[in-house]
Amino acid sequence: MxxxxxxxxxxxxxxxxxxxxxxxxxxxxxxxxxxxxxxxxxxxxxxxxxxxxxxxxxxxxxxxxxxxxxxxxxxxxxxxxxxxxxxxxxxxxxxxxxxxxxxxxxxxxxxxxxQNRLINIHPSLLPSFKGLDTHERAIAAGVRVHGCTVHYVRPAMDEGPIIVQAAVPVLGTDDPHALAERVLEQEHRIYPLAVRLIAEGRVRVDGERVVVEGHVPGTDAALVNPAA
The missing domain is CATH 3.40.50.170 (Formyl transferase, N-terminal domain)
Structure with a gap:
C-alpha cells in the first residue's frame, strides 16, 4: 500500500x-x-x-x-x-x-x-441492465426510459437495496455516448443526494428494501425522475 x-x-x-x-x-x-x-x-x-x-x-x-x-x-x-x-x-x-x-x-x-455501510452508483435503472455496457444494451433493447441507481452493495454484482434512482428518456436519436452523457448528469445529482439522506439518518434498510424516513424538501422528483 x-x-x-x-x-x-x-x-x-x-x-x-x-x-x-x-x-x-x-x-x-x-x-x-x-x-x-x-x-x-x-x-x-x-x-x-x-x-x-x-x-x-x-x-x-x-x-x-x-x-x-x-x-x-x-x-x-x-x-x-x-x-x-x-x-x-x-x-x-x-x-x-x-x-x-x-x-x-x-x-x-x-x-x-x-454491510449497509457500502454504496455504489450504477448506470442503469436496476435491476435492469446489470453489469457493463448498460447504455448500448438499453438502446438495443428498445427501452424508452433509462437512468441510474444508487444502492447498498451486496455480494452479488449490482444487487442490493435501492436508495435513489433517476430516470432519463431514451431518444430515437441516441447513441450510447449521448445517452451516457445524459445519464451521467443525473449520477452527479443523485449520488450526493443518497449520501445526504444517509448522513441525515433518513435511510433505513428493511430486509432488502430501503425506506426513506421523513420528507426532504425538493427531493421528491429526484427520487424518481429528476426535473431538468
Missing part, C-alpha cells in the same frame, strides 16, 4: 471513503457537495487501486487525503488486497464507503464487513 497522504480536513458529519479506479467524475460530484455549507458529510479518504487514477488529482486539489492500494501488489491474493483497503479505510475513520468507478469486484468478505 502506498503511504497515506494526509490533508487538513475539518471534522463535520459522516466520514466518507471513496473508492475509485479512474477519472473520478462522481467523486468530483461528492467533493463539490461536501464543500457546500451544511452538507452533513465529509470525505475522509479517497482510495484507488491505480496510482495514475485522475481522481487522485481531484482529491489532492480539494486537500483530501488519498491512498493507493494496488491490486497488482497482491498477485493472486485478493484477501490481502482487500484487507489492506479495509485497514486504510478504518485507519481514516471512514463510516460509509462510496464506490465511484471502482473497477474491482469485491469479495463477500469485504461486502459483509461493510
Amino acid at each position: 502506498a503511504g497515506l497522504k494526509p490533508a487538513g480536513l475539518k471534522p463535520s458529519g459522516l466520514k466518507l471513503g471513496v473508492l475509485i479506479s479512474g477519472r473520478g467524475s462522481n467523486l468530483q460530484a461528492l467533493i463539490d457537495a461536501c464543500a457546500q455549507p451544511g452538507f452533513p458529510a465529509e470525505i475522509a479518504l479517497v482510495l484507488s487501486n491505480k496510482a495514475d487514477a485522475y481522481g487522485l488529482e481531484r482529491a489532492a486539489k480539494a486537500s483530501i487525503a488519498t491512498a493507493v492500494v494496488s491490486h497488482r501488489d497482491y498477485p493472486g491474493d485478493k484477501p490481502a488486497f482487500e484487507a489492506a483497503m479495509d485497514a486504510a479505510l478504518r485507519g481514516a475513520g471512514v463510516e460509509l464507503v462510496c464506490l465511484a468507478g471502482f473497477m474491482r469486484i469485491l469479495s463477500p468478505w469485504f461486502v459483509e464487513r461493510w
Whole structure:
C-alpha cells in the first residue's frame, strides 16, 4: 500500500471513503457537495487501486487525503488486497464507503464487513441492465426510459437495496455516448443526494428494501425522475 497522504480536513458529519479506479467524475460530484455549507458529510479518504487514477488529482486539489492500494501488489491474493483497503479505510475513520468507478469486484468478505455501510452508483435503472455496457444494451433493447441507481452493495454484482434512482428518456436519436452523457448528469445529482439522506439518518434498510424516513424538501422528483 502506498503511504497515506494526509490533508487538513475539518471534522463535520459522516466520514466518507471513496473508492475509485479512474477519472473520478462522481467523486468530483461528492467533493463539490461536501464543500457546500451544511452538507452533513465529509470525505475522509479517497482510495484507488491505480496510482495514475485522475481522481487522485481531484482529491489532492480539494486537500483530501488519498491512498493507493494496488491490486497488482497482491498477485493472486485478493484477501490481502482487500484487507489492506479495509485497514486504510478504518485507519481514516471512514463510516460509509462510496464506490465511484471502482473497477474491482469485491469479495463477500469485504461486502459483509461493510454491510449497509457500502454504496455504489450504477448506470442503469436496476435491476435492469446489470453489469457493463448498460447504455448500448438499453438502446438495443428498445427501452424508452433509462437512468441510474444508487444502492447498498451486496455480494452479488449490482444487487442490493435501492436508495435513489433517476430516470432519463431514451431518444430515437441516441447513441450510447449521448445517452451516457445524459445519464451521467443525473449520477452527479443523485449520488450526493443518497449520501445526504444517509448522513441525515433518513435511510433505513428493511430486509432488502430501503425506506426513506421523513420528507426532504425538493427531493421528491429526484427520487424518481429528476426535473431538468
